[in-house]
Amino acid sequence: MTVLLLQKIRWITACLILTCSSSLFAASDGSAVRIGVMLFDGVLTSDVMAPMEVFGSAIASGAVDNYELVTIAREAGTIITQEGVTLTAEYSIDNAPELDVIIVGSRYGMDAVLDDEPFMDFIRDRGSRADWLASNCSGAYILAEAGFLNGVKATTYPGGEVWLNLNHPAIDIEINETVVVDGNIITSNGSLVSYEAALELLGQMAGEDAAEEIADLIYFNRLLERGTTR
Structure with missing residues (x-):
């Protein structure tokens, strides 16, 4: 019942967020804190929908002021997630606005993303100017390849530490942690843990x-309470 409840909440809220234009969430004075969620074909749905739901709910409910949520991909338009969900990127990497926060998810076969030089150049450039960087699951590979995780405490999906240790030994990997915050970088195991990471951010x-x-609004706290009473 817990999983079914979470799925119902997640998809209802997701549909509301995706149906609405993000311009409804923008600050009218142009000083919005802009959160960019990066999209690409094959991205795991929960890795990107969790931050979209958490921040979208915060914006829509008035829990935060002057926040804006945007989606960005190599090219503007639709992408298909690993689970077959169609999402729309409002901006391409060529016309994306300035970003205060960059959030990256994962996919099976990360080489398709890591070998995309224009995409990675965008992450390096915009990430160097962002106030916050966040990754879910093997999205940590993107931050690592972009050079942001050297000397940083970070996590990824269980098993993903093997690739990180091999290719980026300077990272202080804490694989037993679900969410790790080090300075202005947040990394997580991904999947449903992406909700915990988004709430932490x-x-x-x-x-x-x-x-x-927001944890109350999306019933995240109810799941935690249920888990402690079992």
Whole structure:
């Protein structure tokens, strides 16, 4: 029942967010804190929908002010997730606005993303100017290849530490942690843990009260409470 409840909440909220134009979420004075969720074909749905739902809910409910949520891909238009869900990228990497936050997810076969030089150049350039960077699952590979995780504590999906250790030994990998915060970088195991990571990021940016409000709104706290009473 817990999984079914979470799926129902997630997809209902996701449909609301995707149906609405993100311009509804933008600050009218142009000073919005802009959160960019990176999309690419084959991305795992929960890796990107979790931050979209958490921040979209925070914006729509008024838990935060002057936040804007945008989606970006190599080319503007639709992408298909690993699970067959169609998502729309509003911006391409060529016309994307300035970003305060960059969030990257994962896919099976990360080489398709890591070998995409224009995409990776975008991450390197925009990531160097962003206030926050976040990854879910093997999205940590993207941040690592872009040079942001050297000397940083980070996590990825269980098993993903093998690739990171081999290719980026300077990373301080904490694979037993679900979410790791080090400075302005947040990494997570991905999948449903992406919700925990998104709420952590929201709390870091907007305060624990905002994060707690949204955790209640999307029933995340109910799941935690149910888990502790079993």
